Amino acid sequence: MSGLQRIAVIGAGAFGTALAAVMAQTGKVAVVLIGRDASVMADLAASRVHEAALPGIRLPDTLAFSSRPEDLRDQDIVLFAMPSQAQIAAAETYGPHLKPGAPIVICAKGIEKQSSRLLTDVLESALPGHPIAMLSGPGFAADIAKGLPTAMAIAAKDLPLAEQLAKAISGQTFRLYASDDRIGVQLGGALKNVLAIACGIVEGMGLGDSARAALIARGLAEMSRLVDAMGGRGDTVRGLSGLGDLVLTATSHQSRNLRFGIALGKGEPIAAQHGALVEGAFAAAVAARLAEGRQIEMPITQAVAAIIDGRLDIPTAITQLMSRPITTE
Ligand SMILES: NC(=O)C1=CN([C@@H]2O[C@H](COP(=O)(O)OP(=O)(O)OC[C@H]3O[C@@H](n4cnc5c(N)ncnc54)[C@H](OP(=O)(O)O)[C@@H]3O)[C@@H](O)[C@H]2O)C=CC1
């Protein structure tokens, strides 16, 4: 896989556009951003600003735009930057147009809801012959697109591939660390969203910064247990994808998951919250199911799932969490 030059990003939302912009900015790779709507992509090419996704941020002149799946035919690396629950549909649409053997990098943070399968497993079945990698970690799209310093993790089954992808995608302001633990890296991204909702609930209810810190630490223990049980390395979530991303999204109001939790904590009905993508609202129930199936204790994740499903009210959830048996750390 030497001499990688051409990278496509599918999904012209906030994250896809930011990734395409930061890679194009380096000048060392040719980048095309592929979206579904031809008129949106033509407008982006003309204006170089994606007002809906990244307002006020100028996109590099070197970035190309397309709405044609056929343009994937000569792309050496392809990033899938649509939401978790759209990854299968995207694989069906774009799969037939991929260059044979081109690595696919999943850039979503979630677990497939319908099947409870990991996204890497889902895409491996849908796109045979393509190595499937996973990019995850702390980084808001706007920060990345503005060229602020950011670091994330990229995992592939084989470390040399992860290292090659990390080199191809990284630049002066966006730095990737390679890993061969796809399970740890992707569960770190999916589960931190659920915990960010929990931290939002704590903030919305005014329960204090000490409670938030406790949630971060105990949430990390939950993530680590599920990663181990699913065949990954629990330690991975102590890195960028997991702890790094949890600290970011549990504390910054840029996070949609945190804001969703704050609204819940303030007593706003879930039905009133629509619009923004809240990946943790999908991941909570799946993660709780995976934990139950493996007899893993994930009380915070299970409480968030039950609150979102309407099976548990927030005050009862807090009482239950605080009255669990006293145990060792
Ligand atoms: N925003 C952020 O700061 C970060 C986001 N992420 C992750 O990236 C993923 C995407 O989030 P984000 O970019 O913010 O979401 P957005 O809502 O901003 O954008 C999602 C994009 O996905 C596109 N899309 C939806 N379904 C399909 C499909 N079947 N085929 C092709 N494209 C599709 C949409 O296209 P259309 O416009 O045509 O509807 C839209 O442009 C999430 O999993 C999120 O957790 C990760 C790190 C940072």
Ligand SMILES: O=C(CO)COP(=O)(O)O
């Ligand atoms: O994952 C993110 C940053 O790392 C974005 O978080 P939200 O999806 O909560 O906005």
